[in-house]
Amino acid sequence: MRAQPLIRSKRITNRDKILSESVGIFNRMGAGSTSTNHICAALAISPGNLYFHFKNKEEIVAAIFQQMCEETYGLWKSALAEETFLPPMAFIERSMEIFWRYRFFHREMYHLRRQDPVLSKLWHKHLEKTRRFMRAAFHKWVRKGHVTTVGDAFTFRMINDIVLVTASSFFQFYESPERPATTKPLQLANQYLARFLEPYFTPDYARQVTIQ
């Protein structure tokens, strides 16, 4: 497809710059209201240049989504590996950082999905994958003694989905387009989730987490 240099260089290409600048602008200005022209202007490159690297705006968004997924999967892998194992709250905090870094997605996902079926499919797959991972992680945490076994499947689903919904929708409540973003919502979300999950932690772990 794209004639990408295979190994030879790790110098920063315009393609990379477009992606990382886009994430920044999307977070600040909203993906929906950012035009490709804005991106070009911010990088002082020409539209021709941008469209050489990406077929269209959707392709940029999809590429960013993939990038986010890969970071996420990397975190998952290390969280469940023995040497780099993460207990629940540590894991949540690390996940939240990713959510925060790509927060425009969570704010605008519905809108983006609506106008790009490809992204919509990617999103659904990722959601499925997330649910499967959560199941695995919970089992691990139970075995490690951080979490008490959750009785019924419905409660588990509830916990699962509420954590997910909260993590991804929380920021838009506490972020205002009017003023520049701070990481305060990030911390608040972590604290909320800790308090929310407390009843499901083992007494030992609960003590450890809530002492702060």
Add this chain to the structure above:
Amino acid sequence: MRAQPLIRSKRITNRDKILSESVGIFNRMGAGSTSTNHICAALAISPGNLYFHFKNKEEIVAAIFQQMCEETYGLWKSALAEETFLPPMAFIERSMEIFWRYRFFHREMYHLRRQDPVLSKLWHKHLEKTRRFMRAAFHKWVRKGHVTTVGDAFTFRMINDIVLVTASSFFQFYESPERPATTKPLQLANQYLARFLEPYFTPDYARQVTIQ
């Protein structure tokens, strides 16, 4: 400002039709991707007509928001009145119906707020009002014996905000632009919230609610 007939007629004006049709289209198609032309076409009226009734698209959205607020405040009032008092879950179910009826707002609020400072202000006021109401309602429910006193203020805030975030962000997870919307997400959200709140209900009320 607008030369609105004062009392004389309750016949359905185009203004009303525009509002109610817009809610429908916005829910189905997304407010962001619905143009005023779409609305005109759906009602088979001319753009001139639409712009006679509303200065611009934002004014339509703001009018709908006001309408939603009024319905909400009506519900609040009746929920706390002695004769029409509603216990927590009944109240949540009724609230959820309103959320559902205006779900496009909750899906796209961030985006809409971004491009309309007036709406943004309305939204913040409404959020504040909601928090104040929730506080009052909790106290009432404690007095009525549905809810055990929530110890610390932080837990209360957590419950409050998680209910709010869940209620308003839940649907976008379970709705796909690809297929027509069903009310299943609505029921699921209610069940989740019931399960989530269970630990804070009095044993009596909890039994009553979870029997289903």
Add this chain to the structure above:
DNA sequence: GCAAAATTAGAGTTCTGACTCTAAAACAAT
């Protein structure tokens, strides 16, 4: 150094959507 390939600039095209303007139609009050 040179040819081929990759990258870039930037003007230009096309399209869509918000909104305007004018004239006509419908309606109301006298």
Add this chain to the structure above:
DNA sequence: ATTGTTTTAGAGTCAGAACTCTAATTTTGC
């Protein structure tokens, strides 16, 4: 009816955004 007011139609304007095309420039492999 007639005069004034409200409502409507619909063609038309304008701006912005996505995207194209061609010609230059840079980079790469040899």
